[in-house]
Amino acid sequence: MKRRDSELVRQRRSQWLRRALFQVHLWAGLTLALYVLVISLSGSAVVFRHEMDLALCPQIILVRASGPRMSDARLAAAARRAVPRGFLPPNISVAIRGPRVPGAAVEVWYVSRRGRFERLFDPYTGQDLGDAVACEPALVSRLVEFHDNLLGGEAGRAVNGVGALMVVVMCLTGAVIWWPRRSRWWHRITLHRHVHWRRFIWDLHSVLGFWMFALILLWAVSGVYFAFPNAIASVEDFLVARGAGSQGIDALIDGLVTLHFGRAYGSWVKVLWVCLGLVPAALTVTGALMWWNRVLRRAMGNSGTILEDSRIVR
DSSP states (O other), X not given: OHHHHHHHHHHHHHHHHHXXXXXXXXXXXXXXXHHHHHHHHHHHHGGGHHHHHHHXXXXXXXXXXXSSOOOHHHHHHHHHHHSOTTTSOTTOEEEEOSOOSTTBOEEEEEEETTEEEEEEEOTTTOOEEEEOOOOOOHHHHHHHHHHHHTTSHHHHHHHHHXXXXXXXXXXXXXXXXXXXXXXGHHHHSSOOSSOOHHHHHHHHHHHHHHHHHHXXXXXXXXXXXXXXXXXXXXXXXXXHHTTOOHHHHHHHHHHHHHHHHOOSSOHHHHHHHHHHTTHHHHHHHHHHHHHIIIIIHHHTTOOOOSOOHHHHTO
C-alpha cells in the first residue's frame, strides 16, 4: 500500500512539473513568436551572403602577372607571414577565396571563433595589397546587420542573445514535454495520415521538434556565444583553471560557430541549411495554431480543441 501511495505521489509530482514546463514553453513561444520568425527567415537568407555579393556587386582588383601563379598553400603561408607575429590567435585558419582568374588579386580570409577579417594579396608575388575592398549591396548588409544585431548595434546584439537564450529554454522544456512513454516512441516521431487537421498540426509540431532539436539547440547556443563572447570566454577561463582542456573547448566553440553558418561544407549543405533554417519558423506557426485551437477557440465557445492538458502531461 505504501509503495502504491509513493508511486502515486511521484506521478503527481511528474505531472505537476510537466504542466509547469508546458506553461513555460507555451508563453516563451508566444513571447518569442515574431522574433523566431524574423531570425529564422533572415538566417536562411544570409547563408548565401557571399554568393549574393558576387552576383549583385561583382568587383575584381587587377594586378600585373609577374610569373606563375602561387599555389594556395604558398599563398596561405605568405598571408600568415604578412601579419605581425603575435597578432593572429593560434587557432586561426587562412582561407584563399576568389576570384581565381588571370590577373586578379585574391581575397584571403583570416577566420577564428572571435571573428573574421579579409585582405587582398597578389597571387603572383604574395604581396599584401591591403584590406579587401568591400563590395556588398546595401540590402544584403542590412539583412546581415538585422540578423546579427536587430539593427540595434550592441544593444540589439544583447537583445538577440537574450532571445537565443530563451530559445534554448524552449528547446529543453519542449524536449521534456515531448518525451513519450516507451511504447509511444515511433508514434511520436512520425506523421500520421487520415487525421483531423488540428491533430496533424500537433503531430507536425512534435515531429519537427524531435528531428530538429539538436540543430535548433546548436543555433541557439552559438547565438548566445555571438551575443556574449566575453561572458563565454570567462566561463572558458574558469573551466580551464579547473583542469578542463583549453584546446577541447576551443575546438567545441569553433565547431559550433562553423555549424551555425553552414558555409564551410559546400553548396549542397548551404541549400540544406537554407531549408532547415525555415523549420523554427514552421514550429512557430504550428505552435501558434495549436494555441489558437487550445485557447482562443475555447474562449470563443467553440469546443473540439486538439488536446486537453491531461493528454499533454501523460
